[in-house]
Amino acid sequence: MQSVNGTIPLDPLPNDGALSGARENNTKFSRLVEEAWSRFSSTRYTGFFLVLPALLFLGVWFIWPVVSMIASSLSAHVVDGVTVEGFTLENYTRLFSSDLYFRILARTVRVALLTSICAAVFAYPLAIAISRGGPSLARLVTITILAPLLVNVVVRSYGWQTILNKTGALAWALKQVGIPHPPALLYTEWAVLIACVHVYLPFMVMPLASAIARIDRSVEEAARVAGATRLRVFLKVILPLSLPGLAVGASLVFSLSSAAYVTPQVLGGNFSPLLGTLIEQQILTLNDWPFGAAISTLLIVMVLAVNLVFLKIVNRRFARWTEAAR
């Protein structure tokens, strides 16, 4: 150290001065670059640039179509097969004045809600098996749950049709165990519900499994040591702590099943249509685009409202748990 300290004053000063001048210029430039970069990368702009590609894509392919759909529901209505142009609320008054449409709307909400609830009931044991079971069990359950997604939903719906048919597999099985005249399932709400639960179950299991996997195992163990049975551990620890996952799953399943078209069409037929079927009829069969657009708008608003209310409730609860030290 001492010898190094000794050599510094011996350095030729003029040379050093020239160097430092150049270095100063250099730093000035790099500081400018740095400033520009930091302005560019400041949180306000970075966020914007990161979102831009998705924003452009959604703007062109989602937001614009939705806006034009809403516009078309307000700018024309069809009377006796003839389109009348001009601003109108006629499509919406028609939607709310008819008992038929209200029944279909109610059925859609009912099926979507029941699907979410049933899917949650089936999903919890599966999610626990995935997140808490051994690795081979977890893999097996995951594959079994995800495999149906590889099969087209049309094919699966027809599969359910052959099972739920009056002479189908289920009726045959019931006959074997001594129920000769089982109630008809096909073309009822029940058939739609059963198939919807099957089709949308993975969307409930996966977020639930990841939420449960995030729960610290020792928290469960602490509950058990403190005297909780396994059922109590589920009700008091796993259930409340997995609510964020349940919220995501329920919101996915509700949205998907309320907008479902193929499954209700194949299994519910015209006896038990949902909003999707109604929209298809208005647009493709009756050629009434403005009214179809109005029903679609109603569907979007309904799904959005339910999701927002739901997430709001869950978020408020969850925020309380993570309340930071203040």
Added chain:
Amino acid sequence: MSNPASISKTEGGSVTLRGISRSYGANQVVSDINLEARSGEILALLGPSGCGKTTTLRMIAGLVQPTAGDIAIDGRPITDLPVHRRNLGMLFQNYALFPHMTVLENVAFGLSMRGVEKAETAERAKRALALTHLTGFEDRMPSALSGGQQQRVALARAIVYRPKVLLLDEPFGALDKKLREAMQIELRQLCNELGLTTILVTHDQEEALVLADQIAVMRGGRIEQAASAREIYERPSSHFVADFIGTSNFISATILGKHDGKTTLKSASGQLFESLVATELGIGEKAVVAIRPESVRLSATGEATEAINARSGRVLRTVFKGQTLSVWLEMAGSEFVCALPIEAIGASPPQPGQIWTANWSAERTLIVREQ
């Protein structure tokens, strides 16, 4: 303690482990452990990571089933009793508080699981919080507490229902040194006041020495030695124990003779040692002589000598540690460390490069098994 009598002193249960083993496939994690924690005693399971201490604790809790052996509390077998019916309290390394419950709800959990009436539950939970100095924190969420406070909540949650036994799994590992020491003393007081039998898992020898009445040193799934802290330190039974608890200088030797409680040993280089410490090892058996750094006295000889219980070497380095001066001597290619009390150092302390002679008394010459 603000109110020591608020949770009445209960008779802690005695815990007996008989031939406890646990294996995962071919991997034997715990083999044939026999151990007893007497009522009201603090027992530490001490060992390096992977020695099976945590598995042993989890078997007592019921979170892991032993593959062989019996566990009994107060003589009653609990091996087949499910976790929630064992009536134990447990502290986890990461506290494991319920993040969605307030402090009071966390503490009250065990009571409500036992069907205790609501008013009484709140009352008792508050008393447990007072005992752990957390009065006023009832409505906070765990995430709004510091690590030390969370640990206190976990402690209150574990003792509120008067468990037979308190189990601690590396409870203070995540706390800083000062807080850890304060919590250790506090825990010891609390356990003694409540008469709680406590079983503690730790890899920190100091923590075991501070807290435990009995220390079981574990290695490779077995117990190397189980005895009081003082006996473990002063009479380690094996090389491993002497090395794990405190620091020791080791010299391999063979037992030459035993006479009147005095054992004579000879090292490979022909040096003789005498020990007054009792040993089970017989004449002709291989042994290791262990000398604690603080048992050593140093004298400046200036030349190499090898008398009985004395060895000289060149000073490699010295480190001032506050109360002691550590001196490393080079002896026959290995290092020999001495810890000299500051008062014992004269006007000319050892300097690197000098030759000094270390000597120690026969009472302080420990004989341990090789393995």
